[in-house]
Amino acid sequence: MRQKRYQHIWLLIFSLMIGLTGCGNSNTEKTTGSGEKEQQEITVATTSESGGLDPAGMIANTYLAYSLSALDELLVYDENGEIEYRGATSYETNEDGTVWTFHLREDAKWSDGSPVTAEDYRNTIERSLDPASGNGYANDLFFIENAEAIYNGDAEMDTLGVETPDDNTLIFHLSTPCVYFLDLLRLPVYTPSCHTYATAVGDGWDTNPETSVSNGPFCLKEYVSGQYFVLERNPYYWNQDAINLDEITYKFFDSQQAMQAAYETGEIDVAPGLLSTVMTEYEGQDDLLLTDAIATRYIYMNLSVEPLQDVRVRKALNLGLDRETLCKMIGEDTIPTYHLVASAMMNKATGESFTEEAEQPFEENIKEAQELLKEAGYPNGEGFPELTYNYPALEMDADTAQALQQQWKENLGITIRLNAQELQVNYSERRAGDFELCRMNWTADFSDPYTYLSMLLSNSTYNCSGIQDEYYDGLITQSDTETDVAARSELLHQAEQYAVGEQYYIIPLYNMKNVNLVNPEIEGIRQNPATGALEYRQAGWGKQ
CATH class of the missing domain: 3.10.105.10 (Dipeptide-binding Protein; Domain 3)
Structure with missing residues (x-):
């Protein structure tokens, strides 16, 4: 069993349960002997490869792991039920809730340095409404005027109730009111995909680091099918001060036992979703985290x-x-x-x-x-x-x-x-x-x-x-x-x-x-309030 090195796991659990960011803006950087900042990296286990990284494509476990760190939604709800603006800075809706206008963040950029525009959000929506995309979330767009008819081949795309009057304004026209429309914005089909590269589902742009740009804290550095993918810090991310890690590596595993073994040998730092037997094996240990x-x-x-x-x-x-x-x-x-x-x-x-x-x-x-x-x-x-x-x-x-x-x-x-x-x-x-x-x-x-x-x-x-x-x-x-x-x-x-x-x-x-093993030296892991998944956006290594 891995030797315990630090004894502050209860602080980690506390921050997870109440959704605090742990390290936040505190000094959690490792430094070399010369005082230079040392690269901060963590390695996370994930289940065997399934689906791709395209929000308009076939969504499965691989995309869900990737998107938590690589993509910014328009907005989300935090653990206190308050709005956390990401891709947008504000919104307004009409009296009957059928028109929603979002004002996009003007300093939002893709990881290649190009601006994130309203057209990028529309790009995902339009591609998702092609049944050939295989996107299981397409029906969550059907509240938008003519979206369902377009999906069924009964209307043309130019009748879609999505308006982009300028680069920083995105307007949704709904066919009927939807009282939980803001909740839907978490879904892949409402996240942007860069219209410069994301032109088709299944052509490989999403796993190619040269074309798989992201608008979130991290972007794709390397993708080796069936083995792993690596995310690196997005140098153009608008909220750089909140990010501590430089790289996150996700390794694919075919079994939970293999995940546990990799954690115990130090191959990975976080092993989520393990077998229940781990609860007994690690009872009282700093590594064990139940969510x-x-x-x-x-x-x-x-x-x-x-x-x-x-x-x-x-x-x-x-x-x-x-x-x-x-x-x-x-x-x-x-x-x-x-x-x-x-x-x-x-x-x-x-x-x-x-x-x-x-x-x-x-x-x-x-x-x-x-x-x-x-x-x-x-x-x-x-x-x-x-x-x-x-x-x-x-x-x-x-x-x-x-x-x-x-x-x-x-x-x-x-x-x-x-x-x-x-x-x-x-x-x-x-x-x-x-x-x-x-x-x-x-x-x-x-x-x-x-x-x-x-x-x-x-x-x-x-x-x-x-x-x-x-x-x-x-x-x-x-x-x-x-x-x-x-x-x-x-x-x-x-x-x-x-x-x-x-x-x-x-x-x-x-x-x-969820039975998880987490290296106790890592701070700032959050539990996503909507899904319960562990989130690493603001994670970092604690002081040594």
């Missing part, structure tokens, strides 16, 4: 596959599990859930957990599940087709798959075939609807239940199951324009109860805690 993951692990059922069109079958698959036992088998970092929305998602109006404000959508009942299968024509599981469950070949998912297979066999008499896949393959086949049962994990993109519930909309690009439900769509659409916060929360609760507890469109499994 809440605003994420839900669940299963998509393909509604075009027999017999998953039958709500009785979907309900039986849900009621026929014992999630408490499942979580005990998987690890102490999992918590059973019966919701789509993560338990760590807070209701901004009340400050309480959104899921705890409503009744549990359903309760497990193996006997009832057996009766439902019998009613559907499969007594004791007889005649039930052998469905295949696709899941990424990662430790936690493998353990989960085996436990599910065992429980459904013992409780319902049905056989599920397990199919472990590379992460990228699992992601691509799910997006294409090429599955019967498929593991899904969703981490919140912003601090609103819509980030979960929108995925089941009929027109959602993340609706991989083929759900087409006008009643559900109506509830969500009504919530979009509801300005009374209590009434809006009630609509969202109704939508989740209906989708998860009446139609059983998904099989929720568990929420999680």
Whole structure:
């Protein structure tokens, strides 16, 4: 086990939990014997390569790791719910919330020194609205006038409700009011991509350091597919005084065990999202950091596959599990859930957990599940087709798959075939609807239940199951324009109860805690308030 060198981890945890920046503007620089500043670098583990770095392309884990340090959104909400301006300096909206005008930061520059303009924001939006881009967040642009029609090929791009009257003004014209429009600005499709280089999805510009420019604190220095990518300080970043690190290296790992081993040998400085066994191994050690993951692990059922069109079958698959036992088998970092929305998602109006404000959508009942299968024509599981469950070949998912297979066999008499896949393959086949049962994990993109519930909309690009439900769509659409916060929360609760507890469109499994190992000498790591992910923008090495 790595030898402890510093004893201030509680300061680190404190700063993480309340969102402080730790080192801030304090002197955290290492110096050489001659008094010159020493290069500050950290190395972070991340899961195996998936997706690219283009905000208009296929978004997966690699982009999410990259974007936290390399891209500035127009604005975000901080841990106190206050607006933190980044790419913009101010905004205004009209009385009914259908026109939003953003004034861009005039000193914002790309990492090649060229100015960031309103056209760069429009560039990402336009490219995302091409279905060939494969961007799962395209439907989050559909609030903009004619965006959905453009995506569906029913309107031309020049009818899009995005106006750029000058380089520093960006205006959105919405077809209907959206009470959480500012929250959406965290999403990739609302971040800029330099129109000089980012002309197409999938042509390689995003992983080429010469063309992959960024507007955030760091920019791409090197990208070696399947191995690592390196970010270096953006010399033109407008907020240089808040940045301490010179380089961040992200290394790809195929397993959590490999991440842990790399941390223990000093190959990496931060290993996030490790196995629950690390909690016991590192109990009482300075390196161990536990954080809440605003994420839900669940299963998509393909509604075009027999017999998953039958709500009785979907309900039986849900009621026929014992999630408490499942979580005990998987690890102490999992918590059973019966919701789509993560338990760590807070209701901004009340400050309480959104899921705890409503009744549990359903309760497990193996006997009832057996009766439902019998009613559907499969007594004791007889005649039930052998469905295949696709899941990424990662430790936690493998353990989960085996436990599910065992429980459904013992409780319902049905056989599920397990199919472990590379992460990228699992992601691509799910997006294409090429599955019967498929593991899904969703981490919140912003601090609103819509980030979960929108995925089941009929027109959602993340609706991989083929759900087409006008009643559900109506509830969500009504919530979009509801300005009374209590009434809006009630609509969202109704939508989740209906989708998860009446139609059983998904099989929720568990929420999680993130088990992380962090070098105690590093200060200023923040926990992103919207997603729960660790953020390294203002990290740095402490004094020696």
